[in-house]
Amino acid sequence: MKAEFTEKLNKLVGRKKSNSMYLINMSRYQDFIREVKEIKNKLNKDFEDYKMLASYDILEVNGRERMIQPRNEINSTIKFYVPIEELFGVLHTIHLLFKHANKDVMEAEIKTKFCNVSKEVIKIYLTCCKTCQEKIYCA
Numbered sequence: 001m002k003a004e005f006t007e008k009l010n011k012l013v014g015r016k017k018s019n020s021m022y023l024i025n026m027s028r029y030q031d032f033i034r035e036v037k038e039i040k041n042k043l044n045k046d047f048e049d050y051k052m053l054a055s056y057d058i059l060e061v062n063g064r065e066r067m068i069q070p071r072n073e074i075n076s077t078i079k080f081y082v083p084i085e086e087l088f089g090v091l092h093t094i095h096l097l098f099k100h101a102n103k104d105v106m107e108a109e110i111k112t113k114f115c116n117v118s119k120e121v122i123k124i125y126l127t128c129c130k131t132c133q134e135k136i137y138c139a
């Protein structure tokens with residue numbers, strides 16, 4: 001199932017070619033973390049630097065540095081950016097945790113924890129789940 005998902009995802013990535021944080025690969029993800037850390041250590045930050053820090057922050061989780069959305073008083077929950085390589089794991093865990101959750105449940109759940117997982121990616125994931133596909137055809 002992971003192979004099928006990865007193949008479909010790669011097609012989507014090939015079509016998109018955008019610089020957005022959606023569908024960011026691991027090497028760009030690591031570059032971003034480095035860049036954000038450098039900016040944080042800079043003494044004289046410019047406008048662009050502040051713009052970066054308004055969108056990205058770093059949090060160490062189990063010894064690994066993860067990119068998150070900066071928190072503030074209003075938005076205090078941690079939301080993670082997910083690199084492409086980890087999308088399957090994230091989606092699969094939520095899907096099974098909620099007993100083959102449908103699109104709406106997955107979207108709602110993902111929105112509370114992650115900030116760069118698109119609806120399109122969730123749909124692709126669901127087309128790869130044999131159990132869910134069978135449910136649709138048998139209904």
Ligand SMILES: [Zn+2]
Nearest residue numbers: 100129131132
């Ligand atoms: Zn399923």
